[in-house]
Amino acid sequence: MALIDTTSLVKRLTEYKDAYYNGTPLVTDAQYDALEDELRRVDPQHSFFSKVGAALPVGGAFPEVRHSVPMTSLNKAQVLDDLTAWFKGSGVKAATDFVMVTDKMDGASASLKYSKRRLVQVLTRGDGVTGQDVTRNALLMKGMVKMLPSTFPDGSPVPDTVFIRGEVMCFLSDFKKYFSGESSPRSTANGTMKRQTGHEKCQYLTFVAYRCMPNEQSMAAKSIELDALKSFGFTLPRLIKVAADPAQVEVVYQSYIATVRKALDYEIDGIVIDVDDAAKRDALGDLNGNPRGSVAYKFPHETRETILRSIEWQVGNSGRITPVAYFDEASFGGVKVGKASLAGVRQVEHLKLFPGCRILVTRRNDVIPRVEANLDMGIVNDL
Secondary structure, eight states, rough: OOOOHHHHHHHHHHEEEEEEEETOOSSOOOHHHHHHHHHHHHOTTOOOOOOOSOOOOOTOOOOOOSSSOOOOOOOEEOOOOHHHHHHHOOOTTTTTOOOEEEEEEEEEEEEEEETTTTEEEEEEEETTTTTOHHHHHTTOOOOOOOOOBBBBBBBOOSSSEEEEEEEEEOOOOHHHHEEEEEEHHHHHHHHHHHSSGGGGGGOOOEEEEEEETTTOOOOSSSHHHHHHHHTTTTOOOEEEEEEEHHHHHHHHHHHHIIHHHHSSSSSSEEEEEEEEHHHHHHHHHHEEEEEETEEEEEOOOOOOEEEEEEEEEOTTSOOOOOEEEEEEEETTTEEEEEEEEEOOHHHHHHHHHOOTTTEEEEEEEETEEEEEEEEOOOOOOOO
């Protein structure tokens, strides 16, 4: 086996991660995960795994602010064996413990700070340590609670400082109505929340909350956090509490693939499993800088091979010019797809797309068509 050039591999992974978090992905999730797994195999302690999010843009227009509590990412499970291994490592037992299963929303992460119950700051994830202050834009979004009530559901008082975390989403219905021609709901959410001009479009984005931290601390259980968020008036992801058993979680996972995912009005790329008891979850510590007590169980992507015929340029409702790929129709569950918006010129150049090349196409969330790879000029070299 050839020796792995770790430096080159990390450089590529960093480029791909930055592009993903900036809403212009260059490779498929599966390709990225394969490269990351390769780095983990040859150097499991590499500092790359301690970094989350993306580097902040140089000269960004919004002020940079350090997160009081770092915004970490999640470790991933790709198959049932991965999930089973995570359960074994967590030490939780089906007979006594529970996990919360929620949607893994495919949007742009944000952190909200409340002072004396009033919303005073909204930060992007950034690199997980420092984010950008997009409060002006965030105040326009749906689901953005401006003032918290005075008590939690159990009657205890809400403290002076509360952090709420969640995902800024462009719901599919809003994407179709207000952002026609843009490449994807995720890139739309990420780009729109950071706009300096035309920021009024933020009114068509929605904040979905998934974590509540009074005084920067976890609450007693994930289920209690979610109950608090609901009582505060936040929009929540779909959630279910099940016994801490991989077989039971797998049933939920398969139901998502079969029916649940298709019925949602926003994109998800998997489910998130959290140990419900916060003390047990926090006691597990971190793995590669990410919490051991939570894991993202990713969905597989259904792909079709087809032939690219042309790339044309169109202007969306926002005035953004987007390249659109036209290809021989591919069928996904009886739905025929013949075109897909591309993330931008950079994706066209990176994939080395040209008329007549063989491409892989997916239909993200069974809704949004996307060109994932050029099979005639592969972007992921053999390692």
